Amino acid sequence: MARFLSMVVLLWLACLACLPARAQNLLPGEFGDIDLGRELVDADRLPTIRELRTMVANPRMQHVLMLKLYGDQHNHTLPVWSEDGRRLAFQRADVSRDVSKLLLFEELSQETPKLLTTDDNAYDYAFRWAVNGEDAYTFTRLDARSRTSSIYVSISGQPPETRTAQAGKYFAPSLLARTDGIWRLAYEKDGTIAHEAWTAEQTVYDPLNLIAGTSPRWSRDGFRILAARGLPGRSNLGTQEIVIRGLADDEEIVIPSAVGEMVRSPAWSPDESFVAYYARRGGNEAPWTVRACAVSGTPEPISLASDVMVNADFNSQGPSWEPSGRRVWFFSNQHRQQAYYPLAAASVDGGSVITVDYPRRCTSPNDLAANPSTRIPEFAFVGHQGLSQDVYVVLLNHY
Numbered sequence: 001m002a003r004f005l006s007m008v009v010l011l012w013l014a015c016l017a018c019l020p021a022r023a024q025n026l027l028p029g030e031f032g033d034i035d036l037g038r039e040l041v042d043a044d045r046l047p048t049i050r051e052l053r054t055m056v057a058n059p060r061m062q063h064v065l066m067l068k069l070y071g072d073q074h075n076h077t078l079p080v081w082s083e084d085g086r087r088l089a090f091q092r093a094d095v096s097r098d099v100s101k102l103l104l105f106e107e108l109s110q111e112t113p114k115l116l117t118t119d120d121n122a123y124d125y126a127f128r129w130a131v132n133g134e135d136a137y138t139f140t141r142l143d144a145r146s147r148t149s150s151i152y153v154s155i156s157g158q159p160p161e162t163r164t165a166q167a168g169k170y171f172a173p174s175l176l177a178r179t180d181g182i183w184r185l186a187y188e189k190d191g192t193i194a195h196e197a198w199t200a201e202q203t204v205y206d207p208l209n210l211i212a213g214t215s216p217r218w219s220r221d222g223f224r225i226l227a228a229r230g231l232p233g234r235s236n237l238g239t240q241e242i243v244i245r246g247l248a249d250d251e252e253i254v255i256p257s258a259v260g261e262m263v264r265s266p267a268w269s270p271d272e273s274f275v276a277y278y279a280r281r282g283g284n285e286a287p288w289t290v291r292a293c294a295v296s297g298t299p300e301p302i303s304l305a306s307d308v309m310v311n312a313d314f315n316s317q318g319p320s321w322e323p324s325g326r327r328v329w330f331f332s333n334q335h336r337q338q339a340y341y342p343l344a345a346a347s348v349d350g351g352s353v354i355t356v357d358y359p360r361r362c363t364s365p366n367d368l369a370a371n372p373s374t375r376i377p378e379f380a381f382v383g384h385q386g387l388s389q390d391v392y393v394v395l396l397n398h399y
Helices: 002-014 049-057
Strands: 063-070 075-081 088-094 099-105 122-129 137-143 149-154 170-177 183-189 192-198 203-212 214-218 224-230 239-246 252-255 261-268 274-281 288-294 302-308 327-330 343-347 353-356 363-370 378-384 389-396
Touching: 063 099, 075 122, 075 363, 075 378, 088 122, 088 378, 122 170, 137 170, 149 170, 149 183, 183 214, 192 214, 192 224, 203 224, 203 239, 214 261, 224 261, 239 274, 288 327, 302 327, 302 343, 327 363
Parallel strands: 075 389, 099 122, 170 214
Antiparallel strands: 063 389, 075 088, 088 099, 122 137, 137 149, 170 183, 183 192, 192 203, 214 224, 224 239, 239 252, 239 261, 261 274, 274 288, 288 302, 327 343, 343 353, 363 378, 378 389
């Protein structure tokens, strides 16, 4: 949407010399009736160019525009941006049945998202875009009848197809595209991370078990896998440490955790010099902390923020990095004002925290995702304006 808004602003500027002014607050040639086809939150129009200039010049980060991207009678969760920042996928739960579907905006200018699959007996979740793969993606499908699961993959715009021929318990897939045409897939099966590879013509290698653990994430070069290492056979109940495993030499970087601590959902920083993850000590009601750790030298994790909002039902997505890798963004109960939570970000260099307000009509937000590509800060998340949980996008003036 930031790309789309940027295009709108450029269109305004291009028309300055060819159209007359429409109102006193508009520059000569500026359009004043642009409609994005979305519900604006607490606004009845787009900002004018003069207003945009003033906001961009403000040294403090501030909300520029917020809109409801999509909503219906269902609840939605886990928006996930593609690497190029043009596509957005999210999950839809049927509140009356145990059914979950994945929806996709191939362009945010689409009026409605595309439904990826239509099988009524399937529970589709854990969507993830491929690393280096443009529009390729993977997800997990749980069969509502057999309660077994499969990993599905879509490449080059083709309909998703299963990569796991045998029934089992598969979780948290991660897909990688190599420049030599080889595709690599990592996933958890029964508490162990396995990986396989293939090309359009042949299988490169069948599934190979790597380490005990869950939530694998490929590095961009395909030489390392980031994961949360769990107790054997109990990876869904708790984990002990974050690990980076080298595939060529089997060497490991282990990020230590305290005794009795649970960790989950690791995520690489954009340049892969840091990882961020969630950690907590205590039972299921204990608050989550977001931590970060450099992957060079002696690993020494630092706590960035405490009592952060974490989706208890899904661990496929980890903390949200801004494109520069300087900060991790989140919602936290520490900054809560009744049911309203401002955007919050913590710097990995010193841990300083900033907060940014947006229209308070949206409450109980979760699943914050920063666009990984745009220079204009653009965040997708889910929240409530009524009974259903809808998908919102908010743009800020600058990072």
